[in-house]
Structure formats: structure tokens, C-alpha cells
Amino acid sequence: MNPTDIYQVKRDFFQFSQKLAQGLAKPDQKFIFDMVFGIVKSRSPLLSDIARALEEDTRLLYTVxxxxxxxxxxxxxxxxHQNYLQSIQSHLQEDMLVIVDNSDITKPFGEQFEALARVHDGSRDGIEKGYISANIAIASPRTKHPIPIYSHLFSAAEEYFDSTNVETYKGLNLVKRLFQEKSYTLVMDRGYDSNDMxxxxxxxxxxFIxxxxxxxxxxxxxxxxxxxELALRRKGKIAFSSTIKGKKYALKVSHTPVELPCLPKVPLNxxxxxxxxxKPMKLLTNHPIKNKEDVLAIVKAYITRWRIEENFRVQKQEYHLEKxxxxxxxxxxxxxxxxxxxxGHHSLLLEKETCYVKQxxxxxxxxFSDQKIRLKLYRFIRGLAEILRFDSxxxxxxxRVEKRPRAHQLALAV
Incomplete structure (x- = not known):
């Protein structure tokens, strides 16, 4: 392995860690660098694997x-989190899609985990012990890779837990502050179809969509x-083909003006x-629809929502978060x-596509045995680990280890 490649990876994540740790206490700054580098190299959330990746001279137990x-x-x-948001602030644009969804981390055999609660396991469609995470992400403008902007892990067994909706509201309030005067569209799945939301x-x-x-x-x-019943009255006059989760679909699309009983006199489509x-897929939006292009823009926006599921898949398959x-x-x-x-950092690097990224x-x-990869994020994460595998x-x-100033001898004025 070329030592230059190892150096470039280390330098990149050292600079990223510096951005994350800016203004924090110095012990926290060193801890953040250790964790970021260890997770990238080991592709593991286990502290023992992260400690091994650091290649420290001390005993492994002490590092853990x-x-x-x-x-x-x-x-x-x-x-x-404010430091992280500052690093992605310059990439926010007008009319971006803000994708909202919940995920879970299940620990079906866990007994001693703090505040362990019953959650819905989306992968097995059942109830298991674990935690819920409220997630909000944007899709990078060019490559459409997921960039998380809010990720909060919580449990219904926590002392001050209110509700899952409240955790989502906190994220939506953060999005409003983050985008300031820029316009954006919230894209959500069926779980957010509620009058309160x-x-x-x-x-x-x-x-919203x-x-x-x-x-x-x-x-x-x-x-x-x-x-x-209302959907069956619209047979789909607009033809549209799209690839969703790697599978190609021939779609038919229609629209109709409606209102919500909880929001009377508010025009919706x-x-x-x-x-x-x-069954037909039904989307509700407050975007005005004037022509065919407006309708297809809404459908394409919702299809982009599956990018946040790629974010969850990367968390669990590439970084093995549930372990x-x-x-x-x-x-x-x-x-x-x-x-x-x-x-988020990986997605922003892939957006630039520099020589470092290509390497x-x-x-x-x-x-990779299968070359049909829709997102380069998986390959990029494995490429980083492959390079750092040769680091010793x-x-x-x-x-930077700062030496304390030499102590002065106490002297009394005579």
C-alpha cells in the first residue's frame, strides 16, 4: 500500500475531527479524533475494535x-452537532428536499442496556427490544447521496421522554433554523400521516409531500x-418511468385538489x-400543481425519499451499528x-469527486463481487478501511501534546 494514500486518509479525518471538535474541551477533542478514526478504520461500533484501530502502545483494556x-x-x-451543521451549511441550496424518517436499533437479546424499550423492528416487521432514532437528511445536489442533518437516538423508557412526535418536532425546528430564508420541502412516509403533524x-x-x-x-x-375510494376515481393519465431501489417501474400518475378536515380552507393536492x-400510492402535498411537470416533480421528490433508507442501510451494513x-x-x-x-462527510466528498476520492x-x-452499485457510498467506506488496513x-x-510550563519556586519578598 502506498504510504501517501494512508497519509491522505488520516489527514482528511484529522481535519474533519478538528471541525467537529472546534471549541470543545481538549480531552473531548482528542476523544472525538480517536472515535472518528477508529470507526472509519474498523468499520465497527465496538469499543474494542475502535481501540485496536488506534494502534496505541498501552494495553487494549486501558484504551477501551x-x-x-x-x-x-x-x-x-x-x-x-452545531459544529457538524456548520460544516454542511455551505452546501444548502434553495428548494432542497428534506427527508424525514425514523429508524431503529434493536437489541433482542439485550438485558443490561440502559433504558431499553420495546420498538418496532422495520426489518423483521415485529416488536423487539431496542431504541428509536429520529432522522432528517438531505440528498446531495449532484450525486443524491444522503447527508444527515439531524440524528437523535432516544428511548421511550427514558425518564423525560415525551413522545416520538415531539422528537420529530425538535428536528423540524432545527431544519427551519438551519435553512433560514431558504425554501425546502419536507418528504415523509405514511408514518407521519397524522393531524398533529x-x-x-x-x-x-x-x-411538504x-x-x-x-x-x-x-x-x-x-x-x-x-x-x-378517491384514488380509484383517478386512473392515471400521465405516463412516467422510474427506477426505484434498483427496479424499473412504468408508472401512471394523476392528481386532484383536496382539503384536510383538520386544515379547512387550506388548498392541497x-x-x-x-x-x-x-395498490396505488397516494401522496398529499401543499405544492400548487399547474401542469404535468409539477405533478412529476412531486413524484420524483417522493422517490428521492428512499435515499434516507440507504442511510440506514449504510449504518447497519457498513458500520454494523446494531452490533x-x-x-x-x-x-x-x-x-x-x-x-x-x-x-454526511463521505457524501460531501463523493459530491466533489476529487483525485483522492477516485483513489x-x-x-x-x-x-465487491457485484459491480452493479447504485451508490458509491458503500464502496467509498470499504475503500477507506482497505487503505487503513495497512496502517500500523x-x-x-x-x-498535539502540550507540555505544562515549568513550575517556579515560590519566593517570598523580604
Whole structure:
């Protein structure tokens, strides 16, 4: 392995760690660099794997204890997250899609994890022990890779837990502050089809596209009608082909003006999409629709929502987040943040497509048997780990050790 490649990777993540740790206490700054580098090199959330990746001279147990103690005591989440948001602020543009979704980390055999609660396991479609994460991400402008802007892990068993909706509202408030005067559109799945959520977004004056549940009632021509019945009246006059999750679909699209009973006199549009699944897909939006292009823009925007699912898949497949074993919720929440920040950093690097990025992607070619890769994010993460596999010195040389000034002898004036 070329030593220059190892140096470039280390330098990149040292600079990224400096941005994350800016203004934090010096022990926290060193801890953040250790965690970021260790997770990238080991592709693991286990503290033992992260400690091995650091290649320190001390015993492994001491390094694990140090990381564990620093993670349990870390409390400046707000400063850490503000530093991350500052690093992506310049990439925010007008009319961006802001994708909102919840995920889960299940620990079905866990007994000693702090604040472990019952959650819905999306991958197995059942109830398991674990934690919920509220996630909000944007898609990078050119390559459409996911860039997380809010990732918060929580549990219903926490002492001050209110509700899942409240955790989502916190994220939406952050999005409004982050975008300031820029316009954006919230894109959500069926889980957010609730009167409280629509009322909250209306008060925020936010644009939205939400997939409707079949039990929802809408007002159409001053009559209250169920969504499936109203959808069947629209047969799809607009033809549209799209690739969703790697599969090509021939879609038929229609739309109709509607109202929500909880938001009377607020003009909305329901977009009906045939061809994806046995039942038509129903989308509700407050975007005005004037022509065919407006309708297709809404459908394309919702299809982009699956990018956040790629974010979850990267967390669990490439960084193996569900294998985390730290029992302390504060530490677990911190590791979840680091993985989200790294995915955002990777996505921004892929957006630039520099020589450094191409070299990392090239290093990962041998680790993929299937060359049909829709997102380069998977290959990039494996390329980084492949390069750092040949590293044997760790990151001690990058840490600045400040020597204390020499103590002066106490002298009394005579």
C-alpha cells in the first residue's frame, strides 16, 4: 500500500475531527479524533475494535476503558452537532428536499442496556427490544447521496421522554433554523400521516409531500371521502418511468385538489401513482400543481425519499451499528452521532469527486463481487478501511501534546 494514500486518509479525518471538535474541551477533542478514526478504520461500533484501530502502545483494556469513560461523561452534544451543521451549511441550496424518517436499533437479546424499550423492528416487521432514532437528511445536489442533518437516538423508557412526535418536532425546528430564508420541502412516509403533524407543518409554513394511509379521510368537493375510494376515481393519465431501489417501474400518475378536515380552507393536492405495488400510492402535498411537470416533480421528490433508507442501510451494513455493545445510553447515542456525521462527510466528498476520492473508490474494487452499485457510498467506506488496513502507527503523531510550563519556586519578598 502506498504510504501517501494512508497519509491522505488520516489527514482528511484529522481535519474533519478538528471541525467537529472546534471549541470543545481538549480531552473531548482528542476523544472525538480517536472515535472518528477508529470507526472509519474498523468499520465497527465496538469499543474494542475502535481501540485496536488506534494502534496505541498501552494495553487494549486501558484504551477501551478510556474511550468508555469519555463517552459516558460526554455532555456537549449541542456544540458537537452545531459544529457538524456548520460544516454542511455551505452546501444548502434553495428548494432542497428534506427527508424525514425514523429508524431503529434493536437489541433482542439485550438485558443490561440502559433504558431499553420495546420498538418496532422495520426489518423483521415485529416488536423487539431496542431504541428509536429520529432522522432528517438531505440528498446531495449532484450525486443524491444522503447527508444527515439531524440524528437523535432516544428511548421511550427514558425518564423525560415525551413522545416520538415531539422528537420529530425538535428536528423540524432545527431544519427551519438551519435553512433560514431558504425554501425546502419536507418528504415523509405514511408514518407521519397524522393531524398533529400536518397542523405542525402548516404552522411552520413548510412545504411538504407525505404518503397517505388508506384509513385517512379527505374533503373533496365539500364531501368527506376515504383516500382509497378517491384514488380509484383517478386512473392515471400521465405516463412516467422510474427506477426505484434498483427496479424499473412504468408508472401512471394523476392528481386532484383536496382539503384536510383538520386544515379547512387550506388548498392541497393528492397525487395518485399507479404501477408501484398492487395498490396505488397516494401522496398529499401543499405544492400548487399547474401542469404535468409539477405533478412529476412531486413524484420524483417522493422517490428521492428512499435515499434516507440507504442511510440506514449504510449504518447497519457498513458500520454494523446494531452490533454496538456499550451499555450506557449516552455512549450509544454518541456513537450513533459519529456514524451519521461520517456518512454526511463521505457524501460531501463523493459530491466533489476529487483525485483522492477516485483513489479511495479504486482501492475498494476488489471487495465487491457485484459491480452493479447504485451508490458509491458503500464502496467509498470499504475503500477507506482497505487503505487503513495497512496502517500500523495509528494517530498518535497527529495529537498535539502540550507540555505544562515549568513550575517556579515560590519566593517570598523580604
Amino acid at each position: 476503558k478510556r474511550l468508555s469513560n469519555r463517552g459516558a461523561d460526554f455532555d456537549d452534544f449541542q456544540g458537537l 400536518f397542523t405542525f407543518m402548516h404552522k411552520q409554513d413548510a412545504s 407525505v404518503r397517505l394511509q388508506d384509513k385517512r379521510y379527505l374533503k373533496y368537493q365539500n364531501k368527506r371521502i376515504k383516500v382509497p 393528492m397525487v395518485v401513482v399507479y404501477g408501484y405495488g398492487q 454496538v455493545r456499550t451499555l450506557n445510553l449516552n455512549s450509544l447515542r454518541l456513537i450513533h452521532c459519529f456514524v451519521s456525521y461520517l456518512i 479511495v473508490l479504486h482501492r475498494a474494487k476488489a471487495t 502507527t495509528g494517530i498518535q503523531a497527529y495529537k
